[in-house]
Amino acid sequence: MQFDDVILGRRSIRGYKPDPVPQELIEEILGLAMRAPSSMNTQPYNFYVITGKPLEKIRAGNTERMLAGVPQSREFRTGEAFAGAHRERQIGVAKQLFGAMGIERDDKEARQDWVMRGFRQFDAPVCVIITYDKVLDGSDDTPFDCGAVATALVNAAWSRGLGTVINSQGIMQSPVVREHAGIADDQVIMKSIALGWPDESFPANAVVSERKPVDEAAVFVGFEE
Numbered sequence: 001m002q003f004d005d006v007i008l009g010r011r012s013i014r015g016y017k018p019d020p021v022p023q024e025l026i027e028e029i030l031g032l033a034m035r036a037p038s039s040m041n042t043q044p045y046n047f048y049v050i051t052g053k054p055l056e057k058i059r060a061g062n063t064e065r066m067l068a069g070v071p072q073s074r075e076f077r078t079g080e081a082f083a084g085a086h087r088e089r090q091i092g093v094a095k096q097l098f099g100a101m102g103i104e105r106d107d108k109e110a111r112q113d114w115v116m117r118g119f120r121q122f123d124a125p126v127c128v129i130i131t132y133d134k135v136l137d138g139s140d141d142t143p144f145d146c147g148a149v150a151t152a153l154v155n156a157a158w159s160r161g162l163g164t165v166i167n168s169q170g171i172m173q174s175p176v177v178r179e180h181a182g183i184a185d186d187q188v189i190m191k192s193i194a195l196g197w198p199d200e201s202f203p204a205n206a207v208v209s210e211r212k213p214v215d216e217a218a219v220f221v222g223f224e225e
């Protein structure tokens with residue numbers, strides 16, 4: 001695949017075939033992803049790649065705690081609820097996804113079911129938990145570096161025919177993930193990425209999310225001279 005095919009073709013995948021993903025292929029993808037730049041080449045990230053029974057336990061633990069109303073316990077700072085343009089974009093992609101899935105606005109049951117899929121890691125056969133070295137906690141470079149490697153990972157996976165969705169839902173109950181993935185005490189849980197072979201018949205997988213135009217995002221300075 002050419003670079004443009006990967007970048008323009010990739011989209012978040014929220015429905016997977018149950019087929020397993022070979023460990024060697026995941027190692028290859030991680031190797032590509034880790035070519036991402038990082039602050040001073042510190043490479044502060046690590047990956048816990050989970051499948052099988054441990055992943056089932058994480059799905060069950062997340063589901064149980066979310067249904068019981070246990071407050072989320074992420075290990076990093078989260079900001080205020082989105083407002084303004086950010087809220088509009090959040091609603092925009094939700095509308096696209098619900099539209100594709102045929103979930104009506106007032107269908108509380110279907111909406112709840114959709115949310116619970118996220119806590120089950122979209123039933124993907126593999127989940128990658130990105131952690132970072134706790135000793136680097138407090139530097140904003142650290143989450144930036146995790147984001148860079150995560151972006152490289154999802155694109156590398158796509159180039160090999162695999163789908164992913166970066167998600168916060170999978171690590172909202174971080175103690176569950178920490179326990180069943182055996183995450184070391186010197187690691188902070190940053191994000192989860194569901195990974196597997198896309199189920200082409202799953203309607204939400206066809207959604208191409210919108211982007212604001214480049215001229216809204218970019219300020220060019222000095223070009224007119």
Ligand SMILES: Cc1cc2nc3c(=O)[nH]c(=O)nc-3n(C[C@H](O)[C@H](O)[C@H](O)COP(=O)(O)O)c2cc1C
Nearest residue numbers: 010011012093118165166167168169170207208209
């Ligand atoms: C930090 C981060 C957290 C995300 N969390 C979730 C999530 O919890 N649930 C979900 O369905 N998608 C999640 N996503 C996926 C985004 O919704 C998705 O990337 C965005 O809408 C753009 O769509 P695309 O990936 O298909 O281009 C997350 C993405 C990122 C980068």
